[in-house]
Amino acid sequence: xxxxxxxxxxxxxxxxxxxxxxxxxxxxxxxxxxxxxxxxxxxxxxxxxxxxxxxxxxxxxxxxxxxxxxxxxxxxxxxxxxxxxxxxxxxxxxxxxxxxxxxxxxxxxxxxxxxxxxxxxxxxxxxxxxxxxxxxxxxxxxxxxxxxxxxxxxxxxxxxxxxxxxxxxxxxxxxxxxxxxxxxxxxxxxxxxxxxxxxxxxxxxxxxxxxxxxxxxxxxxxxxxxxxxxxxxxxxxxxxxxxxxxxxxxxxxxxxxxxxxxxxxxxxxxxxxxxxxxxxxxxxxxxxxxxxxxxxxxxxxxxxxxxxxxxxxxxxxxxxxxxxxxxxxxxxxxxxxxxxxxxxxxxxxxxxxxxxxxxxxxxxxxxxxxxxxxxxxxxxxxxxxxxxxxxxxxxxxxxxxxxxxxxxxxxxxxxxxxxxxxxxxxxxxxxxxxxxxxxxxxxxxxxxxxxxxxxxxxxxxxxxxxxxxxxxxxxxxxxxxxxxxxxxxxxxxxxxxxxxxxxxxxxxxxxxxxxxxxxxxxxxxxxxxxxxxxxxxxxxxxxxxxxxxxxxxxxxxxxxxxxxxxxxxxxx
Numbered sequence: 001x002x003x004x005x006x007x008x009x010x011x012x013x014x015x016x017x018x019x020x021x022x023x024x025x026x027x028x029x030x031x032x033x034x035x036x037x038x039x040x041x042x043x044x045x046x047x048x049x050x051x052x053x054x055x056x057x058x059x060x061x062x063x064x065x066x067x068x069x070x071x072x073x074x075x076x077x078x079x080x081x082x083x084x085x086x087x088x089x090x091x092x093x094x095x096x097x098x099x100x101x102x103x104x105x106x107x108x109x110x111x112x113x114x115x116x117x118x119x120x121x122x123x124x125x126x127x128x129x130x131x132x133x134x135x136x137x138x139x140x141x142x143x144x145x146x147x148x149x150x151x152x153x154x155x156x157x158x159x160x161x162x163x164x165x166x167x168x169x170x171x172x173x174x175x176x177x178x179x180x181x182x183x184x185x186x187x188x189x190x191x192x193x194x195x196x197x198x199x200x201x202x203x204x205x206x207x208x209x210x211x212x213x214x215x216x217x218x219x220x221x222x223x224x225x226x227x228x229x230x231x232x233x234x235x236x237x238x239x240x241x242x243x244x245x246x247x248x249x250x251x252x253x254x255x256x257x258x259x260x261x262x263x264x265x266x267x268x269x270x271x272x273x274x275x276x277x278x279x280x281x282x283x284x285x286x287x288x289x290x291x292x293x294x295x296x297x298x299x300x301x302x303x304x305x306x307x308x309x310x311x312x313x314x315x316x317x318x319x320x321x322x323x324x325x326x327x328x329x330x331x332x333x334x335x336x337x338x339x340x341x342x343x344x345x346x347x348x349x350x351x352x353x354x355x356x357x358x359x360x361x362x363x364x365x366x367x368x369x370x371x372x373x374x375x376x377x378x379x380x381x382x383x384x385x386x387x388x389x390x391x392x393x394x395x396x397x398x399x400x401x402x403x404x405x406x407x408x409x410x411x412x413x414x415x416x417x418x419x420x421x422x423x424x425x426x427x428x429x430x431x432x433x434x435x436x437x438x439x440x441x442x443x444x445x446x447x448x449x450x451x452x453x454x455x456x457x458x459x460x461x462x463x464x465x466x467x468x469x470x471x472x473x474x475x476x477x478x479x480x481x482x483x484x485x486x487x488x489x490x491x492x493x494x495x496x497x498x499x500x501x502x503x504x505x506x507x508x509x510x511x512x513x514x515x516x517x518x519x520x521x522x523x524x525x526x527x528x529x530x531x532x533x534x535x536x537x538x539x540x541x542x543x544x545x546x547x548x549x550x551x552x553x554x555x556x557x558x559x560x561x562x563x564x565x566x567x568x569x570x571x572x
Contacts, residue, residue, distance in 0.1 A: 002473050011562050017328045020062055021233055027066060032234045032264050035512045036068025040101075042092070044082035046283040047305045050319065050340075054274040057323050058237055060099035065290060071231055072101035076109050077137040077223050079207040084226065089154040089298070093306040101219045101486045104231075109209045109232050112194075116170070118128065118226060118256055119181060119199055119394045123162045123475075125253070128199060129155055131182050138180070139313040142187075142195045149187040149195045151404055169202055170217040176202045179217070179375050185251070193528040197221055204361050216230050218344040221416060225249040226256050228266040235269045243270050269329040277337045278488040278508075280306045280495050285503055294504060295489075302489040311534050313543025313558030318347040334494060341559050348533055348541045353381045355524040356393065356426065356471045357555075359483055359515055361400035363475055364417075366431065368450045369397045378457075379427045379523075383537075391427045391523045395428055397477035405470050406447055408436065417447065420444045423468035424535055430455040430466055479525040482546065485513040520553065528553055535561075 010528060016024060040059040042048065048056075063070040076082050094101070122128040131138065131154045143149035157165075166181055168174065181200040189195055190506065199222040206212045228236050236249070246268045254261045275281065286303065300304050301312035321490045322343040326335050341526065356379070375395045382388040388442035403417040417433050418422050424430045430450040439445050491508040492498060496504055524534065530546045540561050545554040 003485070004333060005024075007540050013302045015543060018330070019237060019271055020193065020329055021060060022267075022269055023062055026267070035232070035234055036066055037069040037071065038063045038068065038237060039073050039228065039231065041073045041075045041227075042090050043078070044076055044083060044086040044090060045078070046287055049265065049281055049283070049286065049304045049306065050276070050302075050309060051274040051281045052093075053097060053319050054096055054323050054328075055237070055239070056094055056099060057320055058096075058271065058328060060101075062235075062237070062389075066101075068105060068234075069466050070099070070101060071104040071106055071233065073106040073108065073231065075220065075224070076107050076207070076209060076274060077217050077220065078203070079205045079217070080203060080333060081150070082208060084208060089307060092410060093310075096306070096310060097319065105226070106231060107219075108319075109207060109211060110216070111227050112210060114230060115223055115226055115425065116216075119166070119218075120163065121220075122183065122199075122255065123181075124159055126159060126184065128181055129157050129162050129197075130169070131155075131176065131180050135177065138182075138198070139395070140428060141191065145190075145192060150567050151187050151509055152196065155184060155196070158415050160439055166200070169214045170214065172204060174202060176204055178202065181222050183222075183252075189248075191244060193221065193245055194251075196249060201434075221245060221248050222252060225253040225268075227251050229256055233266045234243065234264075234265070235265050238268065238270055239273045240270045240330065241273070242268065246270070246364070258462060260262075263306055268533055270330070270533070272330065272332050274323070274326070275332070275334045275496070276304065276340065277334060277493045278490045278495070279337060280490070290541075294507065298399075301484070301486050304489075307385070310531070310544065311543070312556050313348070313531075313541060315345050315347050315351075315533070317345040321347065334515045338563075342563055344559055345561075348535065350384050351382075351539055352533045352535045353388070354379070354537055356473050357481070357483070357539065357542075358400045358402055358471070358473050358478075358519045359485075359536075359539060360403045361517065361519050362403040362406060362444060362447060364399050364401055364449055365446045366397050366399070366449050366451050367537045369435070371397050372414050373397070374474075376480075379428050391498060393427065393521050394474045394477040396474050397426075398471045400475050400478065401447075401470050401472050404446070406433075406436070406444065408444075415466070417449075421468075422466045423470050424455070424466050425471055426471045428456065429453070429474070430464065441566050471539075473519045473521045475519075477523065478519040479553070480516075480527070481518045481520045481555060483513065483515040483518040483555050483557070484541070485557045487511045487513075516553075524542065525553065528555075533558065 038059045040056055060070045126254055131152050141150050180198045182196045182198050185194045185196055187195045197400055199220050200216045200218055203217050204215055249268050290298055299307040299311045302306055315463055322340045376392040377395050378390040379393045380390055407418050410418045419433050422430050422432050431451050431453040434448045436444045436447045487507055489511050490506050492506050495506045497502055528544045530544050532544045535541050541558040542555040543558050545556050547554045
């Protein structure tokens, strides 16, 4: 059974996190016949975000590491919120992250007949009853963590009456909210989830897979563990908020399995959720942002969704590296978003080609350069990659540089272009600024320079040192492009903690700036395809947006070059 990457019984492997260690110990002990089967159970009511990516990496990753399998099972128990759009997006995101479920695609709705039969069995055994109370009455009657609950006035209905009512609930005879089916467990339990939890509620909206067959739908706590059992899941890995649910999970599964639970029973294990600064992880609030058009959609590059991160230019490996760095623990934490940004910088620094783009252009005229002359200069593709090679970039009398790279009266330590000082062009000549011209409003519209023809690479003066190096593009050969400069979506570090403020008031008004007249070099214009990533020299990392068309390229800023997290780590 053992694969090359599997944890074999009694084999010690260092560096396992606590979840992996539990799984390895169970395999070593021969539990469940030595099988390992995990599952990822998303509800198709929204797009996945980076918090789900952490769960995906655990569920699929531990199975991959230890020679097991991982199911994808949609928790489609609430037709009021679910949609096939979400189902398709979830499958795309999982595959993009590099995982696959093979032939193990399941739905909770696959088990509706079995779950219904199980509920009927519990009613017949006197372990479930139909309650006519409202949701408010049930909540009040459940008591508090320090005060025992009180029994429902309908708790002692006869088996016959409960069977009749439950079947009529499913036949559609009663209105939504008028009745529920509850498990009869213990209204005095210290665990609130044991105080006669709701198993089924009435929903009359047709289900996207089963149509109008069902009018009652199982609650998560009733459906989840049993679905795990039906599929043969050995380890049900979830987040810490399900710790108090675990006893109920075990209760229902053991009621279902009976004596068979001695040989096989899924085990629930919990780890901490992924929380990020300047980010919200609530699907409800993310959906609100989309519906109110406060963002452009689920894949808006400012969103923490997996598709949003992908569109912004994040790579699967950078997300996995980030998750490996923060790890899995039993304690909730708020992770600094700069650590995620550090992960994508590291990845793109190794893998993204260097190109020249000028975002806020101003023209430079090299007055002593021949008007009709064009030279092709060699530019490094990626100095971090051995054998990455070079590409050719045209140079002529007129070029564009960044407007911020020029000042007439600069402060000290301004080592860019200024009258009377020299700077080097990236991959090119040394220029001396001789002056500038301005428009009627006093804005610089042209800079004049001279060049030293002996300072190109390989020439006698190529080793001459100057303090400033500028990126540039040829004014004659460049192409216009749209550049979208994205920043953090929220202006406060922990928007979830601002409970007294509407989260929409915490949005960063400067989270997107659109520039329509950026200038890019011909090499970039010719080769860029959607989702390609590049480093714009001296600016940052950018990704080609799917909105791009022939003749109109759009680039999303993934992240700037400055890495504050890495600097802080060096200080530490």
